[in-house]
Amino acid sequence: MGKVTYIGADGASTTIDVPEGESVMRGAVYNEVEGIVGECGGGLACATCHCYVDEAWAEQLGTPPSKDERELLESASAELRPTSRLSCQIIMAPAFDGLIVHLPASQY
Numbered sequence: 001m002g003k004v005t006y007i008g009a010d011g012a013s014t015t016i017d018v019p020e021g022e023s024v025m026r027g028a029v030y031n032e033v034e035g036i037v038g039e040c041g042g043g044l045a046c047a048t049c050h051c052y053v054d055e056a057w058a059e060q061l062g063t064p065p066s067k068d069e070r071e072l073l074e075s076a077s078a079e080l081r082p083t084s085r086l087s088c089q090i091i092m093a094p095a096f097d098g099l100i101v102h103l104p105a106s107q108y
């Protein structure tokens with residue numbers, strides 16, 4: 001279990017306990033955090049789970065996005081930033097406790 005803080009485009013902040021091995025996308029969807037849709041259920045097919053990893057966490061995440069993730073990010077509706085990730089591809093691990101992600105204004 002680790003805490004993930006989701007910060008919406010309006011500045012609203014929600015902190016959720018996300019179980020180890022679960023994705024940051026599911027943590028949001030299961031707890032009805034607005035701003036992450038996760039339409040494909042984490043199958044790397046929709047890009048509606050786009051988020052911006054907080055600058056302070058960008059390097060701590062370690063693993064960079066895969067080629068498939070990078071390609072799909074290109075179809076995200078919101079602007080891409082260097083810290084853009086698909087939240088379904090960020091899997092909670094103990095080292096990620098306290099992770100902060102920012103959400104785009106819209107996923108469509």
Ligand code: FES
Nearest residue numbers: 040042046047088
């Ligand atoms: S939930 Fe569809 S790509 Fe992440």
